[in-house]
Amino acid sequence: MNTIQIEDKAFEILLENDNICKRTRLIGIQLNVDYENRCPIFIGVLNGSFLFMADLLKEITVSCEVGFIKVSSYEGAESSGKIKQAFGLPTDLFERDIIIVEDIVDTGFTLDYIIAEIKKQEPASVKVCSLLLKPKALKAPIEELEYVGFEIANEFVVGYGLDYNGLGRNLKDIYRAKTVS
Numbered sequence: 001m002n003t004i005q006i007e008d009k010a011f012e013i014l015l016e017n018d019n020i021c022k023r024t025r026l027i028g029i030q031l032n033v034d035y036e037n038r039c040p041i042f043i044g045v046l047n048g049s050f051l052f053m054a055d056l057l058k059e060i061t062v063s064c065e066v067g068f069i070k071v072s073s074y075e076g077a078e079s080s081g082k083i084k085q086a087f088g089l090p091t092d093l094f095e096r097d098i099i100i101v102e103d104i105v106d107t108g109f110t111l112d113y114i115i116a117e118i119k120k121q122e123p124a125s126v127k128v129c130s131l132l133l134k135p136k137a138l139k140a141p142i143e144e145l146e147y148v149g150f151e152i153a154n155e156f157v158v159g160y161g162l163d164y165n166g167l168g169r170n171l172k173d174i175y176r177a178k179t180v181s
């Protein structure tokens, strides 16, 4: 299916699942090299990262721990930049190597907030692995953003964990909103 409809919006295919899996495999290989003998903690940012997190972790062969946090900050098709709160952050991150796993980095506000919260616990290192990045939407460079699956244009995407009004997270491919022409 190359075009889908979710509520009032039409979407067209952007990234097929095969392509996502291949890229995820490569990121996994890189992480296995970079974190050899370090036992990192992967922290997935819910809800959007759940599929990427699952597929990525299946590629990880180094000993590691896994957790999830939830941040409420986003509604509809535009990032508000208003961060509310992070829930479920592990409390034992002191001197640990942390890898935050995100679905998408847009303005970067969510990530800035999460990184600041994690750094309060004085971890040994903090890096970010995001499946998608919208470079043109990013408000300021994020030096911790080390692993990026795909850079995409400044457009709204859905599928593979990402939603539109709560729908579409289950789609195995990633779609972008069609512009009205």
Ligand code: 5GP
Residues within 6 Å of the ligand: 048, 073, 074, 079, 081, 102, 103, 104, 105, 106, 107, 108, 109, 110, 111, 155, 156, 157, 158, 162, 163, 164
């Ligand atoms: P930021 O704080 O970087 O602007 O936004 C990050 C969060 O906004 C992501 O974790 C995601 O939940 C949401 N987001 C940003 N862009 C998109 C998009 O194109 N589609 C969807 N579904 N969510 C997005």
